[in-house]
Amino acid sequence: MIFNPKIECMERDEMRKLQSERLIKTVKTCYEKSKFYRRKMNELGITPDDIKSIDDISKLPFTTKHDLRDEYPFGLQVVPPTEVVRIHASSGTTGKPVVDTYTKNDLDMWAEGVARVMAAGGVGPGDTVQVSYGYGLFTGGLGAHDGAIKLGACQLPTSAGNTEKQIMLMQDFRSNVLACTPSYAMRLAEAIHNSDKVSIENMHLRCGFFGAEPWTEGMRRELEEKLRIKAYDIYGLTEMCGPGVGGECECQNGTHLWEDMFYPEIINPETLEPVAPGEFGELVFTSLCKEAMPILRYRTRDLTRLIYDKCECGRTAVRMDRILGRSDDMMIVRGVNVFPSQIEACLTEFPVFQPYYFITVDRVNNEDTFDIDVELKPEFFHEDPQQQMPHIKPLFDRIVSMVGIKPNIHILPPYGIERSMGKAKHVLDKRNFKD
Numbered sequence: 001m002i003f004n005p006k007i008e009c010m011e012r013d014e015m016r017k018l019q020s021e022r023l024i025k026t027v028k029t030c031y032e033k034s035k036f037y038r039r040k041m042n043e044l045g046i047t048p049d050d051i052k053s054i055d056d057i058s059k060l061p062f063t064t065k066h067d068l069r070d071e072y073p074f075g076l077q078v079v080p081p082t083e084v085v086r087i088h089a090s091s092g093t094t095g096k097p098v099v100d101t102y103t104k105n106d107l108d109m110w111a112e113g114v115a116r117v118m119a120a121g122g123v124g125p126g127d128t129v130q131v132s133y134g135y136g137l138f139t140g141g142l143g144a145h146d147g148a149i150k151l152g153a154c155q156l157p158t159s160a161g162n163t164e165k166q167i168m169l170m171q172d173f174r175s176n177v178l179a180c181t182p183s184y185a186m187r188l189a190e191a192i193h194n195s196d197k198v199s200i201e202n203m204h205l206r207c208g209f210f211g212a213e214p215w216t217e218g219m220r221r222e223l224e225e226k227l228r229i230k231a232y233d234i235y236g237l238t239e240m241c242g243p244g245v246g247g248e249c250e251c252q253n254g255t256h257l258w259e260d261m262f263y264p265e266i267i268n269p270e271t272l273e274p275v276a277p278g279e280f281g282e283l284v285f286t287s288l289c290k291e292a293m294p295i296l297r298y299r300t301r302d303l304t305r306l307i308y309d310k311c312e313c314g315r316t317a318v319r320m321d322r323i324l325g326r327s328d329d330m331m332i333v334r335g336v337n338v339f340p341s342q343i344e345a346c347l348t349e350f351p352v353f354q355p356y357y358f359i360t361v362d363r364v365n366n367e368d369t370f371d372i373d374v375e376l377k378p379e380f381f382h383e384d385p386q387q388q389m390p391h392i393k394p395l396f397d398r399i400v401s402m403v404g405i406k407p408n409i410h411i412l413p414p415y416g417i418e419r420s421m422g423k424a425k426h427v428l429d430k431r432n433f434k435d
């Protein structure tokens, strides 16, 4: 189902007109109400008069995560506090968190973004959406919650954690839609299969909306098979609102971006120039409707490309290819660029392995070490290391051919790798703690 056909299927030149109108308004507000953006635009020698259409967007300054931290907490807010009805913040493992504030209209726009994604999966009245994203400052829980309400579906706000109880409720309340991070979905699937109280045969799950961390096609296959669902990607970031900046349609050939709200560009992260259409680079967003905290040209660090062909589903909204990784997540090991998602992609090609892994990078005697902990599925695990060799060799070869460096692979006993309730942590780079 298409939630908002007028927008999602709008002719491209009409969309450009809408984007132009909204960009002009956003830039004017930023210039008049935000000291930060006025200063940045003054530095570039531009005023709102220089922005006559969406084609002028590349004249505007970029915004980085660093800028958002400098302006913590409310430096980028352009409305009085009386208009703000909610505040979210990213977890911020280092330093200050990234803050987003919302007016009533902002919450409404956000809910629509999520509703468009869930509608593509056929969610509506009569469905029970189990929201197993964390509720709280993290945008996942309340974002999915408000989107499902917008569709008239029933909410089951279980939040993340309490896994045993979650799966009991999932069965007893006949939840048929699941929303959470892909790593938590995997943990739920595992708990269902190991439980003697519930069984996947008695579950009613039909589809799931998974996001907040990059995931692979292999992970999709695992989740679809284990949970007997259709698994959709829902994309978002706190800086734009949260989940629901875009999502997959029923064709699952890319993630449609709601470009009437968030204008996407792809730039070369080195030169900061736009790349040719269809080329890979860093994804940049400009908010076109946000009232409380508009953002110009935010550098997401996500590496992907945009597809402008009309999708078979009928939507004209631009599609984003799978995210290769975050430039933040990229490690340079022995001079080679390595993304954790490449390891996941390799693992999920081999049915004997679980999709869990943990990478440890260190430097010993001036040489980088690259160790990967993996788990065999319990039925393939053997205490005797000799018996494990036939499994390690093909994985080793695959990683060497995909990534280009030789890893040390360690097989841990079943459940040896910590399971995540939110965003999974996959890497420990010990070199960061050395000179």
Ligand SMILES: [Zn+2]
Binding pocket: 249, 250, 251, 252, 256, 311, 312, 313, 314, 315
């Ligand atoms: Zn589509």
